[in-house]
Amino acid sequence: MVTGTQLMEKVLFKIAKQWIAGNSIDDALASAKDAYQSGRHAIINKLGEYHTSKRQISSTTDEYQKIINSFRRWKVRGAISIKPTQIGLSISQKECYRNFEKIIQKARNAHVFVWLDMESTEHTDETIEIYNAYFTKYERLGIALQANLKRTENDLNDLLQIGAKIRLVKGAYKEKANISFKSKEDVDKNYIKLMRMLFKNGNEFAIASHDVKIIKKAENLSKKYPKKFEFQMLKGIREELKSKLIKKKFVISDYIPYGVNWLPYSVRRIKERKRNILLLGSSLIQSQRV
């Protein structure tokens, strides 16, 4: 007999499949190839975070290296995106640097771009430190900054001084009110302010959002400040808009997560949009009918 939890997980997985490539590296690469054939670049991320098991950290480090080595064989223009706590930051900085070093060495040999995802604020300083330490050694390295944090304007100013490559996101983690903007209105206002800073003083940056208002503003800013930048969106979201932007000659990257650890990622996506919650509700009802 199927229990309530099993049923819920089954339904969630059905919904999650629109956002994730599948369980394996080959699923991720196949999805990256699809994206590439639709004129997009691909950024592959292995799902999972806050790893404390050495075995899990070591296998994640190995998988990122395998992906880097596979792009050429799969004829894909791809990058990877890593969460520092996947490769050891939850154990120690030393462990994280040791693993990041291995990944960067492979990326350097294969000329593959590496992004550092930004996690919750307990790791912001450490993630920026990792970026600073490695950007001097490897230029094809980018870092995500979150517009929902009050500190980000300062971080962006500092990082722009060294020519850092920034991915600007709204921020996916719940943070305390004294350090973060809480309303959508305030987050959006700060996003636009930071985006202007990028267009004026940055180069090679990414506007990572599905928000049509933000994207329209970026399109307008790009006319005034012609800079090398790209739009990044998550796999399975805003597919039509992606095609329209490609027709307008903008560069689009699909962020493609894969792996068995799909639940927290999918729950974040469901919470992001009312319609996704409705979709979950209706799928549950349908699955009980059959």
Ligand SMILES: Cc1cc2nc3c(=O)[nH]c(=O)nc-3n(C[C@H](O)[C@H](O)[C@H](O)COP(=O)(O)OP(=O)(O)OC[C@H]3O[C@@H](n4cnc5c(N)ncnc54)[C@H](O)[C@@H]3O)c2cc1C
């Ligand atoms: C490429 C990429 C990388 C990211 N990396 C990080 C990171 O390193 N650290 C981090 O904290 N966060 C990261 N995020 C997540 C980000 O912080 C936001 O949580 C997420 O992008 C939702 O914000 P939004 O800009 O799309 O705007 P929102 O205001 O959340 O959404 C605007 C509109 O976009 C559409 N939309 C948004 N989400 C969905 C969805 N799930 N399904 C369908 N439609 C949707 C809806 O129409 C919504 O009204 C990343 C996002 C992207 C696209």
